[in-house]
Amino acid sequence: MIKSSPPAPQAYVVLDRKIADALEKLSQVLRTLAWKQATEQSINPIQLQILIFLLRHPGQQVSISLLADEFNISKASISDTIKLLESKRFIKKEYALASTRKFTIQLSIEGKELASAGVVFDAAIVSSIGEIDTANKENLFCSLSQLLLHLYRIDVISQQRMCQTCKYYEVKNTLHYCNLLQQYMGTTALQLDCPDHLTERSIPHE
Numbered sequence: 455m456i457k458s459s460p461p462a463p464q465a466y467v468v469l470d471r472k473i474a475d476a477l478e479k480l481s482q483v484l485r486t487l488a489w490k491q492a493t494e495q496s497i498n499p500i501q502l503q504i505l506i507f508l509l510r511h512p513g514q515q516v517s518i519s520l521l522a523d524e525f526n527i528s529k530a531s532i533s534d535t536i537k538l539l540e541s542k543r544f545i546k547k548e549y550a551l552a553s554t555r556k557f558t559i560q561l562s563i564e565g566k567e568l569a570s571a572g573v574v575f576d577a578a579i580v581s582s583i584g585e586i587d588t589a590n591k592e593n594l595f596c597s598l599s600q601l602l603l604h605l606y607r608i609d610v611i612s613q614q615r616m617c618q619t620c621k622y623y624e625v626k627n628t629l630h631y632c633n634l635l636q637q638y639m640g641t642t643a644l645q646l647d648c649p650d651h652l653t654e655r656s657i658p659h660e
């Protein structure tokens with residue numbers, strides 16, 4: 455039986471590069487799929503992404519700032535996109551008080567229909583992931599979560615509504631624990647976009 459020797463440190467650097475290249479290719483695929491779907495619906499990809507975000511966060515107070523953080527785009531660009539979506543009657547603004555300029559953004563009926571049709575733009579990716587065996591899929595989810603968490607910690611990406619950045623989260627008896635739900639969570643039950651997430655900027659543990 456042939457035993458393989460442990461890879462040299464340089465091999466890990468090469469692997470890191472290959473994984474980064476694979477992620478770049480996947481992000482290109484996602485961009486292409488989003489572009490195709492958006493074109494079919496006569497809007498542009500960022501407009502589609504905002505409509506899908508609103509569809510997936512129905513109870514949330516969505517503001518320009520929140521969308522700018524979510525998509526890592528300037529408030530000015532988001533504001534222009536929102537004006538366009540409003541002019542097409544896909545979204546509506548809800549003002550807290552008549553006298554204030556502060557508003558939250560909601561889908562109109564037409565916007566909800568458009569978002570519901572567009573939300574399947576990444577179906578090819580989801581079904582391809584479905585072809586991966588369970589153990590590898592769980593490892594993949596774990597690795598991608600760790601990657602997102604690290605990118606958040608080094609300020610490459612903004613606030614993520616994931617468990618490990620949430621005030622309700624703790625490591626209890628070496629397991630993940632949510633103090634809101636008062637239950638332990640397996641690694642694959644960890645959330646990446648939890649509606650109950652409470653911000654915690656200082657994170658004491660991995």
Ligand code: SF4
Pocket residue numbers: 615616617618620621622623631632633634635645648649650651652
């Ligand atoms: S509230 Fe949500 S994000 Fe926070 S620990 Fe519980 S499940 Fe995770």
